[in-house]
Amino acid sequence: MTEERQLTVLCLASYEKGQEFMRECKRQGCRVLLVTTEKLRDANWPRESVDEFFYMPPDFALDALTRRRMHAFLLDIWQRTRTTIVFVTHDIGEAVALADRICVMSPGPRARIVQVLPVDLPRPRDPTDPQAAQLFKRVEALLA
Numbered sequence: 769m770t771e772e773r774q775l776t777v778l779c780l781a782s783y784e785k786g787q788e789f790m791r792e793c794k795r796q797g798c799r800v801l802l803v804t805t806e807k808l809r810d811a812n813w814p815r816e817s818v819d820e821f822f823y824m825p826p827d828f829a830l831d832a833l834t835r836r837r838m839h840a841f842l843l844d845i846w847q848r849t850r851t852t853i854v855f856v857t858h859d860i861g862e863a864v865a866l867a868d869r870i871c872v873m874s875p876g877p878r879a880r881i882v883q884v885l886p887v888d889l890p891r892p893r894d895p896t897d898p899q900a901a902q903l904f905k906r907v908e909a910l911l912a
Contacts, residue, residue: 774799777854779818784811786856788878791817839866843891860907864900865893872910883910 776799793800794817803822846853857863863870867887873879889899
C-alpha cells in the first residue's frame, strides 16, 4: 500500500501577488508556506489559506554568489527526493536555470497562467547556451 503524502507548497514573495494560487493550493489539500519580507507582514494575504508565514528582514537580499549556492541547494534537494518543487520567481534567468517547466503568469493580483513552457535543457544549465538564451527571450516576449 502506498502512503499518500501531503504536498507542501512554498511560496516566496517579494511583493503582494499570488493570493488566488495560494487559495487554490489549499483547496487542493496542500500545506501552504509563505516566505516574504517583513514590510509585507500586513499585506492582503489569504491568511486562511496559509499554514505558516516566514518573514525576512527588510534589508534582506541575495548576492549573486549566495543565489547560485541557493540554486545548487534546491537542485540537490530535488535530485535526492524527486519531489515536486514549486519555485516562484520574477527572474527569468533563475527560471531557465532551475525549472523543468516555466509557467508564465499574467500580471496583477488575479494572475493566471498564460503559457507553460517545457525546459528541455541538460543539467547543469549553462546560461550562455544558445537554447537557454532562446528560451529566455521567449519567456521575456510573453511577459512584454
